[in-house]
Amino acid sequence: MTTLRQLQCLATVADTLHFRRAAERLNLSQPAVSAQIAQMEEQLGVLLLERTRRRVLLTPVGREVAERARAILRDVADLEETARQSTIPLSGTLRVGVLRTLGPYLLPHMLGAMRARFPDLKLYLREEPRSQLLAELAHGDLDLVLVHDAPKDDDHLTVVPLFREPLWAVLPLGHRLAAKTSLAPADLAGERLILLELGDGLRDPGLDLCRAAGASEHPDFRATSLDSLRQMVATGLGATLLPALYVEAEALADPQIAVRPLQAPAPTRAIDLAWRRTTSRSDEFRLFARLIEENLPAVVERG
Amino acid sequence: MTTLRQLQCLATVADTLHFRRAAERLNLSQPAVSAQIAQMEEQLGVLLLERTRRRVLLTPVGREVAERARAILRDVADLEETARQSTIPLSGTLRVGVLRTLGPYLLPHMLGAMRARFPDLKLYLREEPRSQLLAELAHGDLDLVLVHDAPKDDDHLTVVPLFREPLWAVLPLGHRLAAKTSLAPADLAGERLILLELGDGLRDPGLDLCRAAGASEHPDFRATSLDSLRQMVATGLGATLLPALYVEAEALADPQIAVRPLQAPAPTRAIDLAWRRTTSRSDEFRLFARLIEENLPAVVERG
């Protein structure tokens, strides 16, 4: 196998066209350089240098090889530099998994501050259902996940609770409850709520509320995305519950629906940040958690 | 200094996510791989792998570094391949110096055959005056030169005579000699010939002819390129001598001038191929000479 030392010797001799000066620059003895070159020539079965006793020149192959050698050495130096740079906290690429019902409405609040405080941080974002995110985290395909109710009893994970996200009542325009500016859970008695098919921590608080308030899940309809849920409400199909960050980002401005906060005990979903306990970057990840907390909008309940 | 072995170990562990299997693939023992990785981590001051006793995962830096490592290893393999390939005769890049008055008219005859027989050969061509070509050859900036009268007494050079290139008489259309289909040197008695300012082996045979035939150099005009010489003749300024390869390529088809061969003893310039004696590629260069000889057009006198 060719070694980097060989490449280094060749590149330096190619630069200086002089064994002794090359050796000097490499902090080696001249015979050491000779040996490296000779060895390389034997391994490749090719003469790299044209030797007069008095002078050294490159053969055409030598030129080509020396050029490639220089490029390789540059790349190795880059690699080392990159690795050393990475001791800067929160630099490089972080693979973050996040719920589809959370990411697009939470992260925009964070990006500005992240850019400002950790300009070298790049996020690779992945939206998947909670169970798949946790599996990918465990498997090593993700570094961090933002999910509801991360498993706190899992020895392999570190879980940091970030906040609780309230659910808001969303009503068709002419709905009888739309007249009130805020609703008590009991106001929903008798309602049939359209709930999300996928979980994402939204369905269970919804069902709990139904039970507590004397409402029920709509028997005929379930939605598969927050946007379609909103549109179903807009067409008058019924009322629903939507998470606060989504409401803030997408629903408040929609003139086709009425959005009302729920009074305590309002249903909420708990959002956590989780990572593998064995990672070497727990400190950084805590910093990441802190950053999220510091930039949470007012609509969520801080932990 | 990072070593290629380290990069190789990292890349393989990154592939397998398993020290023992990586060691197997590398034909090493597992502790050897551990040691290489540990050493690399220490040198870079960075954790590259996330180790559970049971499992290995890459840290984000580890991913980045492993990716770069793979690229570097590929480049090294390429370098080795390139070097080994270069044992194919006449492959790679050859730096050839050639006279400005020769290259554009000789080389087109060669290129087809070169492409066919040595498809991996690339020519870097450089046109300079003879003395500069020889200097650059000696200095190692060129591998081969095509010049007139290469110095055969120079111990540092190998010189192969290729051919003699006759000079043809070139006359204005109405010239008294244009009536003849070929000229004896003596026919030129009394003529005033425009000769080239730069040497290129054309001026001296021209002067010799003048002396032998009783002609003389035109006192007022000298040309600095073959094309301008031809144009000067076309405007009726006088007669001149032009080398056969140029005549064949550029002058025969020009309706503004008359071109006539000269009978023996016709003036010629001797064209040689030369290289540094110390090169390792004499065999290939002889092959190159042979290739030129085999593809010479009929207008030159083969050696």
Place this chain on the structure above:
DNA sequence: AGAATTAATAGCTTCAGGTTATCAATGCCC
């Protein structure tokens, strides 16, 4: 609880690659 698996550690060995000293060839200079 015990078997199995995995990466790390310990102790030992070997050889790649370093050193200094010297040689042989070449060019320079008076």
Place this chain on the structure above:
DNA sequence: GGGCATTGATAACCTGAAGCTATTAATTCT
């Protein structure tokens, strides 16, 4: 042209990086 200086190669020796085997420690699975 003979002596001197310079240069890359060679010789002989030395050191430590890197490999191996055997073992340990930690963890998971049975």
